[in-house]
Amino acid sequence: MTRLSGWGRFPAVEAKVVTARTTADVARQIAAGPLIARGNGRAYGDSAVNADSTLAMRGMNRILRFDPDTGVLEAEAGVLLAEVIDAFLPRGWFPAVTPGTKFVTLGGAIAADVHGKNHHSEGSFGQFVDWLDVMGADGTITRCARNGNSDLFDWTIGGMGLTGVIVRCGVRLKPVKSAWVIQNTIVANGLDAAIAAFEDNLNAPYSVAWIDTLATGDALGRSIVMLGHHAARAELPPDKAARPFYTKRPGTKRLPFDLPGGLLNATTVRVMNAAFFWNEKRKPRRSIVDWDRYFYPLDAIQDWNRGYGRKGFMQFQCALPRASAALGLRDLLQAVAVSRQGSFLSVLKRFGPQGGRFSFPVEGYTLTMDFPVNDRSLTLMDTLDQIALAHGGRFYLAKDARLGAATLAKADPRAAEFATQRQAAGWADAFRSAQSERLGL
Amino acid sequence: MSGGPVLIIGAASDMARAVARAYAQRGHAIQLAARDVTRLEDDAADLRTRFGVEVSLHAVDALDLASHKAFVDGLPLPGIAVCAVGAMGDHGESLADTEKAALVMRSNFEGPASILAHLANAMEQHGRGTIVGISSVAGDRGRASNYVYGSAKAGFTAFLSGLRNRLAPQGVHVVTVLPGFVATAMTEGMDLPARLTAQPEEVAEAIVKATATGRNIIYVRPIWRLIMAIIRNIPEPIFKKTSL
Numbered sequence: 001m002t003r004l005s006g007w008g009r010f011p012a013v014e015a016k017v018v019t020a021r022t023t024a025d026v027a028r029q030i031a032a033g034p035l036i037a038r039g040n041g042r043a044y045g046d047s048a049v050n051a052d053s054t055l056a057m058r059g060m061n062r063i064l065r066f067d068p069d070t071g072v073l074e075a076e077a078g079v080l081l082a083e084v085i086d087a088f089l090p091r092g093w094f095p096a097v098t099p100g101t102k103f104v105t106l107g108g109a110i111a112a113d114v115h116g117k118n119h120h121s122e123g124s125f126g127q128f129v130d131w132l133d134v135m136g137a138d139g140t141i142t143r144c145a146r147n148g149n150s151d152l153f154d155w156t157i158g159g160m161g162l163t164g165v166i167v168r169c170g171v172r173l174k175p176v177k178s179a180w181v182i183q184n185t186i187v188a189n190g191l192d193a194a195i196a197a198f199e200d201n202l203n204a205p206y207s208v209a210w211i212d213t214l215a216t217g218d219a220l221g222r223s224i225v226m227l228g229h230h231a232a233r234a235e236l237p238p239d240k241a242a243r244p245f246y247t248k249r250p251g252t253k254r255l256p257f258d259l260p261g262g263l264l265n266a267t268t269v270r271v272m273n274a275a276f277f278w279n280e281k282r283k284p285r286r287s288i289v290d291w292d293r294y295f296y297p298l299d300a301i302q303d304w305n306r307g308y309g310r311k312g313f314m315q316f317q318c319a320l321p322r323a324s325a326a327l328g329l330r331d332l333l334q335a336v337a338v339s340r341q342g343s344f345l346s347v348l349k350r351f352g353p354q355g356g357r358f359s360f361p362v363e364g365y366t367l368t369m370d371f372p373v374n375d376r377s378l379t380l381m382d383t384l385d386q387i388a389l390a391h392g393g394r395f396y397l398a399k400d401a402r403l404g405a406a407t408l409a410k411a412d413p414r415a416a417e418f419a420t421q422r423q424a425a426g427w428a429d430a431f432r433s434a435q436s437e438r439l440g441l
Numbered sequence: 442m443s444g445g446p447v448l449i450i451g452a453a454s455d456m457a458r459a460v461a462r463a464y465a466q467r468g469h470a471i472q473l474a475a476r477d478v479t480r481l482e483d484d485a486a487d488l489r490t491r492f493g494v495e496v497s498l499h500a501v502d503a504l505d506l507a508s509h510k511a512f513v514d515g516l517p518l519p520g521i522a523v524c525a526v527g528a529m530g531d532h533g534e535s536l537a538d539t540e541k542a543a544l545v546m547r548s549n550f551e552g553p554a555s556i557l558a559h560l561a562n563a564m565e566q567h568g569r570g571t572i573v574g575i576s577s578v579a580g581d582r583g584r585a586s587n588y589v590y591g592s593a594k595a596g597f598t599a600f601l602s603g604l605r606n607r608l609a610p611q612g613v614h615v616v617t618v619l620p621g622f623v624a625t626a627m628t629e630g631m632d633l634p635a636r637l638t639a640q641p642e643e644v645a646e647a648i649v650k651a652t653a654t655g656r657n658i659i660y661v662r663p664i665w666r667l668i669m670a671i672i673r674n675i676p677e678p679i680f681k682k683t684s685l
Contacts, residue, residue: 066490
């Protein structure tokens with residue numbers, strides 16, 4: 001038995017974990033009883049936790065083939081994006097879509113249909129998956145794609161591991177000219193300005209905003225909007241252009257112990273948020289940033305999830321449709337400001353249209369906030385759920401650790417459809433997570 | 442680093458896979474050897490795709506002593522040979538069934554020693570090469586909980602020590618690796634203390650470093666050197682009453 005949780009370290013349960021190294025291992029575990037596959041444990045809640053049987057997929061991390069003509073990479077599901085970048089960025093290729101950490105597996109990225117800073121322009125991870133090998137309840141592997149076994153393919157992308165175990169995949173990488181990103185920052189003094197900045201820059205390949213959730217009044221929603229694109233060689237100074245894929249790799253720092261639970265409180269978060277805002281305001285608008293710092297700033301601090309203390313933390317992430325986004329965001333931010341429960345890291349992002357059948361993104365805006373695990377946070381998050389519901393929002397299951405089944409059902413009619421499909425296809429008996437049980441999927 | 446490819450014997454294990462990657466990452470051609478080479482095809486594809494190195498597969502059964510000479514003669518002689526062959530067995534079964542105990546002893550001592558003996562002879566003839574034997578701290582002192590496996594590893598450790606002594610004047614270097622606890626298939630499900638447990642990648646990096654710098658005996662996590670020094674030095678009248 002192993003103490004197991006998601007990245008937020010809440011909830012934690014004693015679980016039986018078995019590592020798969022080959023497809024035979026996967027088949028053996030499926031035959032032994034219902035399970036959930038787990039990648040690198042970067043989902044925040046209990047998406048990849050099953051107390052009776054959790055199948056650790058990091059042992060299946062072989063990169064099998066790469067076609068430099070098409071950019072298609074064939075690999076086992078346990079390969080990390082970090083490994084893909086290590087192997088292929090020097091050859092001029094980068095993940096077409098990446099979340100805010102490179103320490104996710106391909107299988108996990110597909111199961112959660114993760115999005116990145118380019119969702120508005122290029123869609124989610126699933127859009128770049130050509131095919132999947134999924135092991136079903138009977139232990140056989142089905143190759144599925146958009147044009148063959150497309151039902152299985154569509155439900156698996158964003159299906160949270162509940163359609164079978166993804167064992168291999170073919171994903172398209174994108175060609176890049178350098179390891180550098182040109183970043184332009186826009187200071188938005190309030191929510192309307194932030195939204196305007198996104199809408200005015202829909203042609204920027206990458207965009208994301210850090211948002212100060214403790215600002216109130218006219219400053220409510222003040223943000224630093226960060227736009228970016230992969231630098232072409234001509235945009236680089238001569239030293240970088242000469243070796244366009246070379247960046248210094250600073251050593252990672254590690255948070256070696258749990259910070260005291262109360263350290264990140266409303267006052268310290270307020271001070272840090274304000275300091276960050278004024279600091280960003282002072283910086284030059286245009287900068288050249290290496291890929292690691294641009295896409296994965298938090299990866300530089302290993303085990304940063306210990307910063308919230310032993311009890312852990314929770315993320316709240318909802319997506320609001322374009323039409324109701326401005327009002328909905330205002331209500332959400334107001335509720336957070338009133339609660340004085342500052343979120344240490346809060347992110348606002350413009351979404352493009354939905355991809356997979358059960359994928360999270362919807363055209364509009366997504367807001368992400370994190371809160372320490374305590375009763376006040378839980379109460380606040382229930383309030384935020386209701387506000388999101390009132391504005392037609394939906395919730396990101398890769399972040400969720402505490403949503404109720406009734407709330408999910410109200411937010412997302414696709415949940416009932418997915419549950420029905422799971423019963424009909426025989427997936428429900430073989431693939432279950434603590435989250436799927438909680439949410440009645 | 443010594444020229445020529447790196448041979449990994451017992452290549453299907455977690456530790457061996459990590460070692461292969463560590464050397465391939467530094468541009469070495471890799472020879473993967475195991476009983477069932479079809480199991481290694483995906484690993485070979487992985488090394489080629491990630492690192493662009495040449496990879497060849499070689500069948501060898503550690504328990505089939507008669508085949509070992511032909512196995513070594515059939516290889517382009519490696520610059521570095523890493524032996525990761527081993528099997529812990531189930532200690533309870535080993536106690537009840539002496540045939541099972543003998544199999545553990547043969548898998549951890551007789552077989553690996555036989556393969557390395559042939560490699561040593563070939564390297565001695567060429568006057569160069571490095572042999573790495575992955576043994577175990579379990580061989581440092583026999584304990585009630587795992588002395589069958591431990592005794593075989595003790596034999597293997599002594600064999601490596603003797604080999605190092607014999608080959609040092611011939612320009613062939615021998616490294617003994619005592620990894621301590623490692624998070625692998627072999628230890629899965631055991632409740633191992635995190636501070637004492639290395640990841641396979643750590644073992645691999647330690648081996649690469651040891652072969653590059655000519656170290657003789659390495660404990661992967663330094664704390665194991667201290668732990669084993671204490672365990673070795675507990676007087677027998679006391680030691681026999683402990684349960685470690």
